[in-house]
Amino acid sequence: MRILLTGANGFIGSHMLDRLSLSDSDITILLRHTSDTSFIEGHLSRARICYGSLESPAALREAMDGVEVVIHCAAKTKAIGRREFYAVNAGGTLNLVEACNAHSRSVARLVFLSSLAVSGPGSPESPVTEDARPRPVSAYGRSKLLAERHIRQRSRVPYTILRPAAVYGPRDRDFYGIFEAIRRGFVPLAGTGAQPLSLIYVTDLVEAVSKVIGCARCERNTYHLAHPVPSTQRDFFCRIAQAMGAAAVPLPMPVLALYAVCLARDLWSRITSRPSMMNLDKIAEFRASGWVCATDRAAEDFGFSAGTSLGEGIGLTLAWYEQNGWL
Numbered sequence: 001m002r003i004l005l006t007g008a009n010g011f012i013g014s015h016m017l018d019r020l021s022l023s024d025s026d027i028t029i030l031l032r033h034t035s036d037t038s039f040i041e042g043h044l045s046r047a048r049i050c051y052g053s054l055e056s057p058a059a060l061r062e063a064m065d066g067v068e069v070v071i072h073c074a075a076k077t078k079a080i081g082r083r084e085f086y087a088v089n090a091g092g093t094l095n096l097v098e099a100c101n102a103h104s105r106s107v108a109r110l111v112f113l114s115s116l117a118v119s120g121p122g123s124p125e126s127p128v129t130e131d132a133r134p135r136p137v138s139a140y141g142r143s144k145l146l147a148e149r150h151i152r153q154r155s156r157v158p159y160t161i162l163r164p165a166a167v168y169g170p171r172d173r174d175f176y177g178i179f180e181a182i183r184r185g186f187v188p189l190a191g192t193g194a195q196p197l198s199l200i201y202v203t204d205l206v207e208a209v210s211k212v213i214g215c216a217r218c219e220r221n222t223y224h225l226a227h228p229v230p231s232t233q234r235d236f237f238c239r240i241a242q243a244m245g246a247a248a249v250p251l252p253m254p255v256l257a258l259y260a261v262c263l264a265r266d267l268w269s270r271i272t273s274r275p276s277m278m279n280l281d282k283i284a285e286f287r288a289s290g291w292v293c294a295t296d297r298a299a300e301d302f303g304f305s306a307g308t309s310l311g312e313g314i315g316l317t318l319a320w321y322e323q324n325g326w327l
């Protein structure tokens with residue numbers, strides 16, 4: 001099978017590339033000349049590399065030449081200002097859809113990595129379902145919703161939309177900040193940390209993506225992907241501390257403190273031109289009642305159930321950070 005993977009050098013994309021390389025697929029990856037390829041060095045000699053960005057329709061059309069499956073992983077997950085989210089996540093996805101349409105004779109499936117941020121909040125008592133009206137609370141979530149709309153309205157190629165919950169695992173730089181804080185002796189919590197969370201370990205996620213590719217029932221369908229047992233922020237972070245053997249003190253951050261930190265990080269991002277995960281756009285996500293989603297549709301349609309427990313996933317992630325000198 002000939003597969004195009006966008007975002008291949010990123011956190012999730014690099015694991016996707018590891019997974020795809022286990023099959024005998026011909027893999028094309030879309031990279032930029034500025035892309036950090038440290039996670040995928042071992043694949044560079046075997047994959048076909050196309051240089052270009054989501055903003056370049058010509059590069060996307062060239063990358064798609066002869067391709068049968070497109071896995072669209074590239075996105076801005078943090079940005080300086082909402083315009084960047086919309087330009088890359090929505091505008092870039094629209095360019096990709098047009099390129100798929102131009103190659104609709106060969107491209108048989110477009111798999112899009114969207115996000116639970118599109119569905120909006122949900123609680124353990126009332127997990128959000130894929131059919132619920134989308135209620136994104138951040139510019140990131142709204143830009144991914146617009147990307148989904150472009151696909152649904154414009155794609156002439158059969159597609160599947162995946163909405164993963166928060167993803168953690170080796171190579172992740174976002175939750176890594178929590179591991180670092182815990183090593184310094186405190187467990188930062190948004191509010192009391194009671195916010196319920198769905199989570200998914202990264203290799204479970206890429207397993208789901210590979211199952212979806214050949215699933216006829218998944219065409220034109222949308223799926224949440226998460227471990228069926230939700231956690232809370234506090235439980236997740238305290239388990240990390242436990243795995244690290246760290247005597248870290250919980251540091252609940254009231255809304256005003258959270259706002260101050262996010263404002264300061266936002267200003268610093270603008271000065272340094274380096275976006276941060278802590279930003280004003282995130283406040284509404286931190287303040288939501290919970291981020292819990294229903295996971296039964298993926299189980300019913302393509303037999304997917306995330307198998308890595310939180311304890312196991314944290315252990316594997318911690319081991320990777322330690323082995324690679326991050327901690």
Ligand SMILES: NC(=O)c1ccc[n+]([C@@H]2O[C@H](COP(=O)([O-])OP(=O)(O)OC[C@H]3O[C@@H](n4cnc5c(N)ncnc54)[C@H](OP(=O)(O)O)[C@@H]3O)[C@@H](O)[C@H]2O)c1
Pocket residue numbers: 006007008009010011012013031032034035036052053054055072073074075076077088092113114115116163164165166167168
């Ligand atoms: N991480 C999560 O918790 C999570 C949860 C739900 C959904 N998702 C979705 O999963 C996907 C991957 O996320 P991730 O966490 O792996 O993010 P990541 O590590 O930040 O990787 C993002 C990838 O997108 C590429 N990219 C960004 N802007 C681009 C552009 N204009 N043109 C071409 N490529 C571009 C990056 O390439 P460069 O290195 O060149 O910038 C990188 O390869 C995203 O679609 C995200 O929305 C993530």
